[in-house]
Amino acid sequence: MKVTKITLCLLVISVFSLTSCLDLSGLLYNPSTLEEYKYDEFDPENNIDSKYDVLDGEINEFTVESDLDGDIATIYGAYIGDLSTIDEDTVILYCHGNAAHMDLYFQRTKLLYNANGKSRYGILTFDYRGFGRSESVPTEDGIVADTRAMIQWLKEQGLTGDRLIVYGFSLGSIAAVAACKQDLGLRPDKLMLEAPIGSIDAMAEDGSGLSIQASLFASLKTNHIEDIKEIEQPLYWIHGESDDFLAMLTHGRPIFLNHEGAFKTSELVPTGNHGDTPFKLGIEEYITSISNFILQSE
Amino acid sequence: MRAKIELAIVLLALGIFFSNCSTTRFIEPLEKDEIAVGINAGGPVIGLGGNIIPIPLSSIYVGYGYKENLTLYGGLHTTSLLFNNLQFDVGARKNIFEGYSIYPSMSVAGSINGILGFREFKPRIFPEINVNAYWKYGRWRSYTGAQTWFDFYKNFQPTYGFGGFFVPAIVLGQDVKIGDWRVGLEYKRLAFNVPTENSVVNYITFGGIGAQGIYVSCSKSFGYKKLKENESN
Incomplete structure (x- = not known):
């Protein structure tokens, strides 16, 4: 009996000593750092046609300080447009995806810059903490804090919420949805999502084929499928039907269906995969699609 | 960009901790009062960063010959434990057919797979049934089988x-x-009824359906020999 009790105690101790808190949340992020931003010089071979180029003097790099519970980081951003007219222009805050830095997304930024005519809208793109030249390490809360810092900068330049559009691609949907759901300084007028994250749980279910929650192996909490219910701003959603990273059916579609605002529109691209949907749709078609949404949802 | 994204799928690949994460427990029942303890490792095979690897899942397990032709067993999933989860399986196996000549013996098992994460109280129970056919020749044993988990939560909660x-x-x-x-x-x-072509995890499979898993196991029996010796005395 004594041996049995000792064995039992040893077993229990062994179990709880093995129990640790490994957390894979950090693996969600794939930043790269660099010394300087190069924009069109970053990867010239993959630049889009020169007719979409940014006008001389309209790439304005700047930094802001972003405070995440005392972790103050210098965050890099670039305003593509005329700085002197932010107080009267409409601005698209472009929240990029989960790779590298904003140079990698610069060609996409130029597509937005050409919506409804070249330089019709100012575009603000920035690197979340840990990406590009921005300091610190990425986290969900950090992305939101950095977005708040960028919106604050726009506000200081004279922007008002009725002229702010947020666009989130993939990981950037965390920033874009937060900007609409939370009070980050300005209430955006429109929300645009490209291949957004539905929820971390949906990612876990997609990966496992089982109804399990992501909290079993990570402490991420993103759930846009639920968050979108609280968002009334007009919604634009574009997603590749061949997306093999964030599947259209399990991520974007539930978000779109759950949106209860007065206006929403979708653009589904049959051959689009996670990283190429605008280009599979066609550059002109994509520009037309986003242009129409902005005009129709006025 | 795609290459960068591949790193992120590690996170999701680990999501399959919980399905088909071990070898088949005890292909045939143990002898009465026999005890066996074992470990196993392996998991679904995925492509990651240009490499093909089985996900390194592991568990320890124990079986007990409760009666003639009835073995009770349980397993504790050690990789899952490292992520602050208590994952276990308990079950029972018995033979339903004694093989002869070229005809294999057959066994069935029923078990419960349970998962309790300590980050969020959302316990999950997945029942499982398993049927095996096995052939023994000398020290060697070959087997084939079919098994399925049942995901009742698909009906009880919004799922995407x-x-x-x-x-x-x-x-x-x-x-x-x-x-x-x-x-x-x-x-x-694995999961040959599920399309995985567009899955977030880059399963190495064929036909864009399900996944494939590779596992190794090692166990040691004890108690049975001593029992035999006592009986012969």
Whole structure:
């Protein structure tokens, strides 16, 4: 009996000593750092046609300080447009995806810059903490804090919420949805999502084929499928039907269906995969699609 | 960009901790009062960063010959434990057919797979049934089988993931007994009813359906020999 009790105690101790808190949340992020931003010089071979180029003097790099519970980081951003007219222009805050830095997304930024005519809208793109030249390490809360810092900068330049559009691609949907759901300084007028994250749980279910929650192996909490219910701003959603990273059916579609605002529109691209949907749709078609949404949802 | 994204799928690949994360427990029932303790490792095979690897899942397990032709067993999933989860399986196996000539013996098992994460109280229970056919020749044993988990939560909660009520697998395995030890290798064709072509995890599979798993196991029996000796005295 004594041996049995000792064995039992040893077993229990062994179990709880093995129990640790490994957390894979950090693996969600794939930043790269660099010394300087190069924009069109970053990867010239993959630049889009020169007719979409940014006008001389309209790439304005700047930094802001972003405070995440005392972790103050210098965050890099670039305003593509005329700085002197932010107080009267409409601005698209472009929240990029989960790779590298904003140079990698610069060609996409130029597509937005050409919506409804070249330089019709100012575009603000920035690197979340840990990406590009921005300091610190990425986290969900950090992305939101950095977005708040960028919106604050726009506000200081004279922007008002009725002229702010947020666009989130993939990981950037965390920033874009937060900007609409939370009070980050300005209430955006429109929300645009490209291949957004539905929820971390949906990612876990997609990966496992089982109804399990992501909290079993990570402490991420993103759930846009639920968050979108609280968002009334007009919604634009574009997603590749061949997306093999964030599947259209399990991520974007539930978000779109759950949106209860007065206006929403979708653009589904049959051959689009996670990283190429605008280009599979066609550059002109994509520009037309986003242009129409902005005009129709006025 | 795609290459960068591949790193992120590690996170999701680990999401499959919980399905088909071990070898088949005890292909045939143990002798009455026999005890066997073992470990196993392996999991679904995925492509990651240009490499093909099985996900390194692991568990320890124990079986007990409760009665003639009835073995009770349980397993504790150690990799899952490292992520602050208590994952276990408990079950029972018995033979339903004694093989002869070229006809294999057959066994069935029923078990419960339980998962309790300590980050969020949302326990999950997945029942499982399993049928095996096995051939023994000398120290060697070959087996094949079919098994399925049942995901009742698909009906009880909003869900957006792939997959359905059944999470099936087909098994092929080979093991060898060396003294009190048994060492085995097992292949599983997993979730062959689920399209994984667009899955976030880059499963190495064929036809864009399900996944494939590779597992190894090692167990040691004890108690049975002593019992035999006592009986002969």
